[in-house]
Amino acid sequence: MTFSRDIKIAPSILSADFANFGAECEAIETQGADWVHVDVMDGHFVPNITFGPSTCAAIRKHIKGVMDVHLMIAPVDPYIDAFAQSGADVITAHLEAGPHIHRTLQAIRAHGIKAGLALNPGTPIAAVEHLLDMVDLVCVMTVNPGFGGQKFITSQVAKVQALRAMIGDRPIHIEIDGGVTVETAPLVAAAGADVLVAGSAVFKGGSVGNPAPYGANIRAIRAAAMAALG
Numbered sequence: 001m002t003f004s005r006d007i008k009i010a011p012s013i014l015s016a017d018f019a020n021f022g023a024e025c026e027a028i029e030t031q032g033a034d035w036v037h038v039d040v041m042d043g044h045f046v047p048n049i050t051f052g053p054s055t056c057a058a059i060r061k062h063i064k065g066v067m068d069v070h071l072m073i074a075p076v077d078p079y080i081d082a083f084a085q086s087g088a089d090v091i092t093a094h095l096e097a098g099p100h101i102h103r104t105l106q107a108i109r110a111h112g113i114k115a116g117l118a119l120n121p122g123t124p125i126a127a128v129e130h131l132l133d134m135v136d137l138v139c140v141m142t143v144n145p146g147f148g149g150q151k152f153i154t155s156q157v158a159k160v161q162a163l164r165a166m167i168g169d170r171p172i173h174i175e176i177d178g179g180v181t182v183e184t185a186p187l188v189a190a191a192g193a194d195v196l197v198a199g200s201a202v203f204k205g206g207s208v209g210n211p212a213p214y215g216a217n218i219r220a221i222r223a224a225a226m227a228a229l230g
């Protein structure tokens with residue numbers, strides 16, 4: 001996986017048909033997804049439960065490109081090996097998920113994959129400064145994690161701008177997760193984000209039997225983000 005600051009659209013399969021993940025992943029990639037974003041929730045760190053590493057391993061077989069695994073679980077350290085072995089290309093853990101985030105990032109990178117650090121909306125970016133040499137991606141949550149289809153929290157745009165200034169030209173992705181739409185994508189792209197996770201805004205109107213709307217939605221979000229870059 002090479003580094004590129006081009007806008008990447010990462011549909012979240014949280015909004016896919018849970019009984020048909022394989023076909024859904026194939027459909028979004030065929031329709032232009034750059035990465036596939038996989039949300040893991042434990043009913044403890046967040047008030048919702050999705051699935052674990054064996055489901056990720058099953059999904060992996062249907063993804064040709066990047067599998068981007070977002071871990072909303074605490075504790076996280078005991079599960080890093082299992083999620084890495086499931087075939088993730090990127091594993092993102094939350095700063096708020098435990099006291100040893102540096103160790104968590106080390107454990108992810110020890111598998112030779114990219115390490116992501118996610119920040120809840122109420123978490124300031126100050127801690128990231130001391131972890132810049134340990135991260136390949138910073139995920140700014142623009143909703144409170146746990147559910148798809150929530151409203152974008154506008155106050156996070158200034159946070160993205162400050163984070164971009166802090167990161168400068170280092171090869172670190174800024175990923176936005178939550179409430180990304182045609183309306184909000186330009187705000188975060190202009191602020192310096194390059195990976196846009198979108199669940200409900202990508203899957204709306206489509207299905208595995210009718211995947212064309214996925215493509216139209218991905219193209220519309222990408223075009224809106226690119227337009228903001230001039």
Ligand SMILES: O=C(CO)[C@H](O)[C@H](O)COP(=O)(O)O
Pocket residue numbers: 012014015037039070072143144145146147148149150177178179180197198199200201
């Ligand atoms: O991590 C997440 C929620 O915790 C999801 O990735 C996110 O909410 C995507 O869904 P939507 O685009 O519908 O907001």
Ligand SMILES: [Co+2]
Pocket residue numbers: 012037038039070177197
């Ligand atoms: Co997510």
